[in-house]
Amino acid sequence: MRALPRQGQEWPVLQQALAEAKARDHSWRRGRMAVFFYYLDEALERVQQQAYEAFWTENNLGQRAFPSLARLEGEVVEMALSLMRAPEGAAGTFTSGGSESIFLAMLAARERGKRLRPNIVMPDSAHLTFDRAAWYLGMEVRRVPAAADRRSDVAAMAAAMDEQTVALVGSAPNYPFGTIDRIAELGRLARERDVWLHVDACVGGFLSPFLSKLGAALPEWDFAVPGVSSISADIHKHGMAAKGASLLLVRDAALKAHHRFESSAWARGTYVAHTAQGTRPGGAVAAAWAVMNYLGEAGYLDCARRIQSARGTIAEGIASVPGLEALPGEHAILVYRSTDPALPIARVAAALGERGWLVSRQLDPDGIHLHLNPLHAEVAAEYVADLRAAAEETRGGATAEMAAGRAY
Ligand SMILES: Cc1ncc(COP(=O)(O)O)c(C=O)c1O
The missing domain is CATH 3.40.640.10 (Type I PLP-dependent aspartate aminotransferase-like (Major domain))
Known part of the structure; x- marks a missing residue:
């Protein structure tokens, strides 16, 4: 069991250790996660x-x-x-x-x-x-x-x-x-x-x-x-x-x-x-x-606008992928699922994960859950591009597995 060090250490050493401890964490700075954080910009x-x-x-x-x-x-x-x-x-x-x-x-x-x-x-x-x-x-x-x-x-x-x-x-x-x-x-x-x-x-x-x-x-x-x-x-x-x-x-x-x-x-x-x-x-x-x-009222309105913009882009993107469907809504939470057995959402989630997104899975309906914040307006198009690629990859993989006789 780790014990308290006998002597204290210098702050720069500890600062370095903290930075290293964080190095393998998922970075929210690039907006590649839609859970656990809220971010506008460096000034805030x-x-x-x-x-x-x-x-x-x-x-x-x-x-x-x-x-x-x-x-x-x-x-x-x-x-x-x-x-x-x-x-x-x-x-x-x-x-x-x-x-x-x-x-x-x-x-x-x-x-x-x-x-x-x-x-x-x-x-x-x-x-x-x-x-x-x-x-x-x-x-x-x-x-x-x-x-x-x-x-x-x-x-x-x-x-x-x-x-x-x-x-x-x-x-x-x-x-x-x-x-x-x-x-x-x-x-x-x-x-x-x-x-x-x-x-x-x-x-x-x-x-x-x-x-x-x-x-x-x-x-x-x-x-x-x-x-x-x-x-x-x-x-x-x-x-x-x-x-x-x-x-x-x-x-x-x-x-x-x-x-x-x-x-x-x-x-x-x-x-x-x-x-x-x-x-x-x-x-x-x-x-x-x-x-x-x-922020004042103007700042919060700006945050709300960015969230709406992220939601709009991502919802449109989902609608453009055959076999995916977003649940209706207009708040910061966006849930989508697959309507096509050849496009298992778990696979889509895994393929998004491989592209560096921290994916939050929904149990019922089996789907993907996004909680959008202002930063997502900047990465929404990137998310949609990766989602399209993830869906294509999944469909390709799924078809190959089906052809090989492995059912879902
Ligand atoms: C609707 C709702 N209520 C309550 C909570 C709990 O809040 P906290 O995690 O700050 O304790 C959450 C957290 O996500 C939430 O989404």
């Missing part, structure tokens, strides 16, 4: 890094010591609330990521609901983070098959509810398909049954408002929909901030009490926390604040 990268560095060691748990962080966090929350059309009196909490935002929302729903065997009801396209949160929180998850259009089947969700249901969940959009659930109908159902409605806009929170401004006809999903109790929106996704930045927004500041921890059961006096973290990195807040102010 510098803003993220320098803002983070300006608060690199400040602890956001200690807002009494660092009132600057309380102010920056407050401004980030306010900008997001106004983007998501929150009413007066709404509030929010800065978290480490989508998972923590969702965990806090489910905790709040459970605490508000106060049921003996609480359950949450959601479309089967919702992120597995809800199952993880429910596992931590001792709740049952009821996943209800989505409708044929891959959006929530609200009647089926209503039928899955009972007196133990504490929350309904909708995604805007979900990760598997990029579709936005029927949030308006879910809002009506939540109000009728007096349960919490959480909208998971971890992916869409900082993109949908700008796609809408560019003319995309997206269904309503934000606080303008009556009945929406909370929204999770990740600043470290399409908010384009450094990682470790998400928000849980609530319609009414009073709802924050449901995910507030307070105790004096130790020698140190009262301890209060609204998040699952104790120590919280100040750098993540500073970077998020700086990125939001640096």
Whole structure:
């Protein structure tokens, strides 16, 4: 087992070791992956890094010591609330990521609901983070098959509810398909049954408002929909901030009490926390604040335009390859599959991998999943060219294998 070195090493040696450690990683810089990263350009990268560095060691748990962080966090929350059309009196909490935002929302729903065997009801396209949160929180998850259009089947969700249901969940959009659930109908159902409605806009929170401004006809999903109790929106996704930045927004500041921890059961006096973290990195807040102010509405619109352009080019490319089909949609998530048994999608994926793309495979339908970000606008044509070549190669190989009598 590796032990701590007896003597420390010089930084240049370690710096070199880190660079070497990274050398075999898949490089996102050339845009040849459509998962795990969000990137615009070097100028924004510098803003993220320098803002983070300006608060690199400040602890956001200690807002009494660092009132600057309380102010920056407050401004980030306010900008997001106004983007998501929150009413007066709404509030929010800065978290480490989508998972923590969702965990806090489910905790709040459970605490508000106060049921003996609480359950949450959601479309089967919702992120597995809800199952993880429910596992931590001792709740049952009821996943209800989505409708044929891959959006929530609200009647089926209503039928899955009972007196133990504490929350309904909708995604805007979900990760598997990029579709936005029927949030308006879910809002009506939540109000009728007096349960919490959480909208998971971890992916869409900082993109949908700008796609809408560019003319995309997206269904309503934000606080303008009556009945929406909370929204999770990740600043470290399409908010384009450094990682470790998400928000849980609530319609009414009073709802924050449901995910507030307070105790004096130790020698140190009262301890209060609204998040699952104790120590919280100040750098993540500073970077998020700086990125939001640096991009402004114009910058986010530019990001949205680039994503639309990447989507358009790639969707057209897919349509031009016989035997491939993209699922309908207009968000940052694009899924495609094969409709031709002579073109197995697993082979196409492997052939793309050989051309240097990190391919994200979809289980159902058997396909390829892309989560597009602004950088992909620059490589979309290259992707299409490689996809065509990958399909031709696969078809050639498949035909040869079929001729040799090996069936798929
Ligand atoms: C729709 C959705 N919700 C939640 C999450 C979880 O977010 P995080 O990975 O930041 O914890 C993701 C991550 O991809 C997501 O796509």
